[in-house]
Amino acid sequence: MALEHAILVSLLEQPGSGYELAHRFDRSIGRFWTATHQQIYRVLGRMGADGWITAEQVDQRGRPDKRRWSVTDPGRAVLTDWLREEVQPEAVRHELAVKVRGAAFTDRAGQVALLVEVARYRADHEAVLARYLAGERRDFPGTVPADDRAALQHVVLRGGIAYERMVLAWLDDVLATLRGLDH
Amino acid sequence: MALEHAILVSLLEQPGSGYELAHRFDRSIGRFWTATHQQIYRVLGRMGADGWITAEQVDQRGRPDKRRWSVTDPGRAVLTDWLREEVQPEAVRHELAVKVRGAAFTDRAGQVALLVEVARYRADHEAVLARYLAGERRDFPGTVPADDRAALQHVVLRGGIAYERMVLAWLDDVLATLRGLDH
DNA sequence: TTGCACATGTAAAATGTTACATGATTAT
DNA sequence: ATAATCATGTAACATTTTACATGTGCAA
Secondary structure (H helix, E strand, O other): OOHHHHHHHHHHHOOEOHHHHHHHOOOOHHHOEOOOHHHHHHHHHHHHHOOOEEEEEEOOOOOOOEEEEEEOHHHHHHHHHHHOOOOOOOOOEOHHHHHHHHHHHOOHHHHHHHHHHHHHHHHHHHHHHHHHHHHHHHHOOOOOOOOHHHHHHHHHHHHHHHHHHHHHHHHHHHHHHHHOOOO | OOHHHHHHHHHHHOOEOHHHHHHHOOOOHHHOEOOOHHHHHHHHHHHHHOOOEEEEEEOOOOOOOEEEEEEOHHHHHHHHHHHOOOOOOOOOEOHHHHHHHHHHHOOHHHHHHHHHHHHHHHHHHHHHHHHHHHHHHHHOOOOOOOOHHHHHHHHHHHHHHHHHHHHHHHHHHHHHHHHOOOO
16 A cells, blocks of 8 residues: 555545645545655556546635645545455554564663653543544534544544554553662 | 563563574563564674674584574663653554454345454454463463562463453454444 | 466656745734 | 745766576485
């Protein structure tokens, strides 16, 4: 998979400029796919050249003009084809796990420093969970989803919430383990 | 962070060849950091040139010679310095979440195809969980860890187990949501 | 004799990161 | 005036992925 597909989904949900996409990749979509604005502009250019998306110029008073991108029929076909492909195994990059195993090869002071850092990292994840929960209350207040799109967005958000809760519980386990090391 | 640090941790736990490392990155370390043998050989070369690791030639009867890499004192210092750095936020790449949100933009047949694929993906994760649990019974049978290294390896494994259990529960949620779409 | 495990690499293409670059409006 | 937000890009560099490349020994 590539960034292209995440952009197609985002533009189908809501057409927008590269700048707006970059912000979505910082917020909602960033939950499950990250990208910087530099990447996004480059890929938007390529997708436009390939005819997957098309831009309309939007003149704005008081602000720079922007290009509002929308998905074309060929772009939509690219997405539906991709949806039928196998889901690839996730490429895991869990830096903290590497550090925790690495903690066996540092001194006591280093282990304490890691413990402090894990506590800070835990606070970050607590904030993310709070943000997800607030978003859930705001966007999905009822028990019955409004439509398919809402139902699917909600289940993805529930995945994010479940992930953060799991991480917080594991970080508590890590903190207890670091505190319990021989010294 | 980079692959270098994961390799340093792995070689400190047990010196070995590039080939052996590639296998560890398919198994135990692959739980939290993935790498192919091509990446590993290239990075080993650079780390050797930088003096972080050193190789001894191991002549083997009946098999190709191999180079057993171990971490040098400078390499160990690189690791301890890195352990003191901030843990970077994870770069998330959750392809399935993109597909689930994308399912709002395909037809019923496409949604059913995704459902089938999610079920297959779920079976993969069930197998991973079973492997982790078997590894836990094998490597950590007692209640009290043998030493620091074992305690830290065990808490990382518990993280993998917690992750897989969370994913399985979420995939059930996804399956129920896909089945419940309007049609 | 076919395939698998062991063992190590190179090359090209795609992707991703970091730094640089510009310029307007709005709020403090 | 100063910073933040909106808006779009280029350039250089690093990393990752995919394909190619080679060769031995052992077991079925």
